[in-house]
Amino acid sequence: MMRYNRLEHxxxxxxxxxxxxxxxxxxxxxxxxxxxxxxxxxxxxxxPFTPTDWKMTFDGETISLSPSIGNWNxxxxxxxxxxxxxxxxxxxxxxxxxxxxxxxxxxxxxRYYRTLEQTEAVKxxxxxxxxxxxxxxxPSFIKRCFGAIRRFWRNLR
Numbered sequence: 001m002m003r004y005n006r007l008e009h010x011x012x013x014x015x016x017x018x019x020x021x022x023x024x025x026x027x028x029x030x031x032x033x034x035x036x037x038x039x040x041x042x043x044x045x046x047x048p049f050t051p052t053d054w055k056m057t058f059d060g061e062t063i064s065l066s067p068s069i070g071n072w073n074x075x076x077x078x079x080x081x082x083x084x085x086x087x088x089x090x091x092x093x094x095x096x097x098x099x100x101x102x103x104x105x106x107x108x109x110x111r112y113y114r115t116l117e118q119t120e121a122v123k124x125x126x127x128x129x130x131x132x133x134x135x136x137x138x139p140s141f142i143k144r145c146f147g148a149i150r151r152f153w154r155n156l157r
Contacts, residue, residue: 002089003040007082009063019044024063024082026056033063037071038087039078045069052109059084072098 007024015025021036031049033056036042047054047065057064062085070079070093081088093101 002038002078002080002087004036004038005087006085007035007038007063007087009058009085024085026063033065037074037076037078038080039071039076041074041076041078043071043074043076045071052105052112061085070098070101 004022007022009024009026011026011028013027013029015027015030015032015034019025019034019036021040021042024033024035026033033047033049033054035045037045047069049056055066057066063082064084065082068079068081068090070090071077072093077092079090079092081090
């Protein structure tokens with residue numbers, strides 16, 4: 001059973017050292033939300049916002065986090081969703097479900113970062129095409145160009 005059924009959100013630059021139960025602290029600068037476990041055990045729950053971790057939605061009034069929060073390493077083993085500021089209790093997972101979830105998370109991270117590395121490699125790969133033939137510009141050519149520009153401006157007056 002959840003002790004806290006609702007979380008009040010506070011947007012902060014830095015997460016405070018002492019967390020107030022029932023408050024979801026959100027640091028956009030550090031792309032992270034932190035709160036005390038909603039079961040009431042007092043453990044600190046950290047949810048980083050990344051393409052492969054949690055996503056936060058702010059509708060102007062309330063906060064939602066996705067996916068669910070499973071505190072499998074805590075003694076309480078609490079599992080819940082935060083939707084529109086409401087804490088919605090979810091079923092506790094078995095050890096097999098937790099291990100499967102961890103494998104899926106690792107796989108998703110590996111896929112994402114492999115794709116990101118490939119994209120970065122393409123951006124930073126030097127162009128290895130044949131060098132272009134460069135043509136030296138002769139000073140006489142430059143003089144002729146400036147002379148033509150001068151004559152053009154003189155004729156405009």
